[in-house]
Amino acid sequence: MVRDEEVARATRQRKVNVQKNPLNATTYLVRNLGKSLPLASVIILAVLLICGIVSLINSITLSIRTIYSNSRHFAAVTPRGNAELTPVLREDIQSKSPVPLARVMTFRSTDIEVKSIVGPWPFAIAALGKEDIEFFIQRSGGGRIEGRMPTPGEPEALVSEPLARNLGKRLGDNLLEPDIPEAFSPLPVKIVGVIHTSEWKAVIPLEYHQNYHFPPIDSLLFFTQDPRDQRQFDLWVEEHLKGQNARVFTYAKLEEQADTMFNILYQILNVVIGLLVIVITIMMGMLINIHLSQRVQEFGLLQALGYTKKALLTRVLAETSVVVIGGWVIGIFVSWGLLEGVKKVLMDPRAFALDTTDRLAMVYTLPVPITIFIVILVTIGVKFKKFDPVGVVERRLV
């Protein structure tokens, strides 16, 4: 008898197992996936499109910063017009530097071409003395060396792993050759060491360059004692040598040039994204309008039963929030996944830079949910303002 009652109670409990308030924000969405998924998909695709475009465009400037990131560690100064000026410049800068200097190196350079997503870019191979090479490697973060350091005076090179990957070179390959114009050296320069670091760098012995390469101009690299002072020194040396017979290369200048170079591209990007947001918002507004029209009977019935306009509005807005915010979050994750795929398949084999969690790209996607939410808010507000539930229950509106 007691057992029968328990079974009856359990059966009853199972039967009554519905939500206390079935009209919560997710019921409609979950039970009408055919309607809610297309809405969320539009947002996901929009976010994917914007995030993808911005991340890929940002990868150009990111590539510049990555490829030339080793210049963060020094300021390079080259005399202009007169090769005899190098010791004068060294003396002048050393004596007037606002921060203590750790080392001043004499260096020469030769260019090669590296691959980027917008075509070949020049890359400077530094020719340095043996001890200077060691200091330079230490200052720029060190890293495990596969192979060995170049022998002074010999046609040998040490390259970093990303650079080797970009060039498709391995240990024992020639970095420079007499018959390759974009990687020229009178003798074949063999890669004898690969340093495993994220920075791009290549060094050859200074003596080899002095003996075989043209022009015979010594340049200077300045390293501050405290790496945190390097930027301050860079800005100072740029200002200090302004108008003099010297050319200055610093990371700060590189960043400034990159920003200026891509300024117009970003303006075009803003217009494209703006248009995209407008088109998608109009599309979403129309879709939402159709969806709300299909739910007139539900809203009319509930209002007739005693639900206030405010309660219905709140519910629709909660549903909208779930779709819009959910769509945006999923869109961000899908974008991240897709960009990770692009990075692995297309970018990494060539050591191209791509930030798959680019914050700027995410910020660019924010107008999508915000404008869609505003349009939906206005659409619903207008619809509810003049809504007559009697029209629905009398079947005049449905």
Next chain:
Amino acid sequence: MIALKEASLVYHDHGKDVFACREIDLQVGSGEFLGILGPSGSGKSSLLYLMCGLKLPTSGSVWYEGQEVPRLSDSERAALRLNTFGFVFQHPFLVGYLSALENVVVASPVVDRREEALELLVQLGLEEKLHRLPHELSGGERQRVCVARALLGEKRVIFGDEPTAALDHKTGLKVMETLNSRRRGGSLVIVTHDPSMLEQADRIVRISDGELE
């Protein structure tokens, strides 16, 4: 309980004033079953909507338990409909994506009446169809769900606007029987054009061209 004093409802139709109800004086007592009988277009539905506060009179007044309904705010009138009045409309309107049981539960969003909703549906013979969606129910079953929804909670007045119009005669009589027997001392106001549905009514008033006869 409910009192209409010279209540009129005027529609503006292409620049003309059309009286849906004209200076109606009517009272519904506590626990009374009032039938409002009239042909199509006579204004009986408009009269019902005036009584329950879904429409406001263009002149005259409507009172419920000493409160003048038109003076209540929108949210107060909504609360009155939700907590005090039950409705059965001519068409068995249900929320399409909610089950029969959930459709009844929506009539009480604040107080948990799931057990009571289950009881009502069982009493109305829908025990096997509690979790069916509206499109899986017949017209008569849908209307019975609407009846359960109207009866849920402590409703003081149940309003029926042609609740049997979409049903066959036999089912219609059953629905009327259910409404009358399960209103638990509440008043029942039924609008219909079919006098046979009002056999159990305490009082019947007739309406024609918006005026009580």
